Amino acid sequence: MKQKGTVNMAIFGFIGVGNMGGALARAACRSVPAEQVVLANRTPEKARALAAELGCRAADSRAAAAEADFLFLGVKPQMMAELCGQLAPVLAERKDRFVLVTMAAGLTIETIQKLAGGEYPVIRIMPNTPCAIGEGMTLYTPGPGVTHEEEAAFLAGMTGAGEFLSLPERLIDAGSAISGCGPAYVYLFIEALADGGVTCGLPRADAQKLAAQTLAGAARLVQQSGRHPGELKDAVCSPGGTTVQGVRALEERGFRAAAMNAVIAAYEKTLALKG
Structure with missing residues (x-):
């Protein structure tokens, strides 16, 4: 070289x-x-x-x-x-x-x-x-x-x-199931948040901007604060407030389990590619 x-x-x-x-x-x-x-x-x-x-x-x-x-x-x-x-x-x-x-x-x-x-x-x-x-x-x-x-x-x-x-190397496939595949999951979430905003009457462009920047800012706060995501989530969920009701709706529909299963499914597909 x-x-x-x-x-x-x-x-x-x-x-x-x-x-x-x-x-x-x-x-x-x-x-x-x-x-x-x-x-x-x-x-x-x-x-x-x-x-x-x-x-x-x-x-x-x-x-x-x-x-x-x-x-x-x-x-x-x-x-x-x-x-x-x-x-x-x-x-x-x-x-x-x-x-x-x-x-x-x-x-x-x-x-x-x-x-x-x-x-x-x-x-x-x-x-x-x-x-x-x-x-x-x-x-x-x-x-x-x-x-x-x-x-x-x-x-x-x-x-x-x-x-x-x-x-x-033995952990590369597991890591990639998060970071390599993860952007697709994030894009789905941004789209879904924006769709929810449109349903509530927001213009599409505004809803998408709100959703994308919210995810970007929340991710940066996790990185820079060093705090656990669950702790940061609790800080937004005031007792009897609106946010905790939204979290409840996500949990009722298996939000976290669905995200976990997406990572596992991607990992298992990677293992299958090894034949």
């Missing part, structure tokens, strides 16, 4: 610039010079369009694999074997140091190494879509052979994505 342990000269390559790969590419371009970011995609026009927007470079997947110091494999799990099969000869010819970065649900570091054809250093990540605006929550595990300097350079290059949390 060029200037090992630093992000100054590292090339960040992204193969696959769909929703998640594209969000991470945007994040990288907020943290490192755009000329150090290269994009590739099965549909080349998609990579070229995003590269033009971000001011970085587009290439084919083999060229990205031959050049990138951190090579993000941003394809779906069922497509990973095909992609790695195409890249394996290119990776085998490299004489310099590089790190593979995988975000495929259910595929372990060991599996990626086998598919890629070598015991290459691998960082496994599970990001979420708010990475696109720098508010993401990304779980990561540095695999065997990833040095502390490479881990530091990776994190420095991806600071534009938001928060990172290192977890043992």
Whole structure:
């Protein structure tokens, strides 16, 4: 790796610039010079369009694999074997140091190494879509052979994505069932709150703004106060007041159990992907 342990000269390559790969590419371009970011995609026009927007470079997947110091494999799990099969000869010819970065649900570091054809250093990540605006929550595990300097350079290059949390690989799937899938649950809740406001007579735009900012502010209060969510909930629920009646209505319909079951269902599906 060029200037090992630093992000100054590292090339960040992204193969696959769909929703998640594209969000991470945007994040990288907020943290490192755009000329150090290269994009590739099965549909080349998609990579070229995003590269033009971000001011970085587009290439084919083999060229990205031959050049990138951190090579993000941003394809779906069922497509990973095909992609790695195409890249394996290119990776085998490299004489310099590089790190593979995988975000495929259910595929372990060991599996990626086998598919890629070598015991290459691998960082496994599970990001979420708010990475696109720098508010993401990304779980990561540095695999065997990833040095502390490479881990530091990776994190420095991806600071534009938001928060990172290192977890043992055995916990990545459980964590992803919250942070990786969670934005979808949150969007459903925002939509439902807004629908409730519209039912009560609010204009749609106003109801959505109220719902979204309320969730954003409440989440930030949990983070910054360090207080338990239950304690913060109790602080809003005045005796005999309106809020506790709303909480009662949610509990009557199994709100917390439904949220718990959503996380468990996502986790079980991830385990099933391992086959």
